[in-house]
Amino acid sequence: MAERISDAEHEIMEVLWQTAPLTATEVADRVAEAKGWSLQTVKTLLSRLAAKAVIGTERDGRRFLYSPLVERDTYLAGVSRKFVDRLFGGKVTPLVAHLAEADELSDDDIREIEELLRELKG
């Protein structure tokens, strides 16, 4: 459980989270724009994801339709948690502090986040 998804595999997942089900060729077409991988590479990645039961397959004649079995939010939650645990001792505040200090936050970002937090409380 909580199978690891590699960077390349993640790229495939993003496509499937956006639209599913898709055939291997369709997935390949969509990632080709950004990554330029061959169809074979995409098929390998789909196989590996299916082997990990992160995506499901459904026969459609002689080909397969692939769909995510894991929701994007669930995945993000796990990855974010691991990230924050590993680099910021599990605390989110230091992460935000770090991003802020590293000038990764524009004034607009700050306003947006403040707005968001206000909603959370209200």
Next chain:
Amino acid sequence: MAERISDAEHEIMEVLWQTAPLTATEVADRVAEAKGWSLQTVKTLLSRLAAKAVIGTERDGRRFLYSPLVERDTYLAGVSRKFVDRLFGGKVTPLVAHLAEADELSDDDIREIEELLRELKG
């Protein structure tokens, strides 16, 4: 440039960021508590880090002293950026939104972050 640091290597870096320079044995002692790696494993990791020029070595008689060549903040900045780029389209707000929705943020966290943002503006 911007050499990749693996999870295990990162563990070593944390030790060196806390105290440096240290000998291989000293590093091994400190990670042993948490990770239980053998001295050889630690030495391998130190070699790999040195090969990547992420840490520097200084001869001290028959042994070496190791020190970070990259600052923790610099490293965190790079890794955080990559993380946010890859998973949240480079925007920090969706990350915070996600953490908030995933209940990763306690009320205290929220207060802390608000405080932090206020300081940033002020």
Next chain:
DNA sequence: CACTATTGACTACATCTGTAGTTTCATCGA
């Protein structure tokens, strides 16, 4: 019906990672 294009299955292979074992060389104590 024969041929070609498509598709999944299987195979490949270099590199990176985690986790050491083995060898060699220098040094310190008896």
Next chain:
DNA sequence: TCGATGAAACTACAGATGTAGTCAATAGTG
């Protein structure tokens, strides 16, 4: 001086990852 010790260097090796190639079956097309 000589052997035990400790440190670095070199070697190992399985599993994950990135990136395909090849093969075999099948489904349309002329």
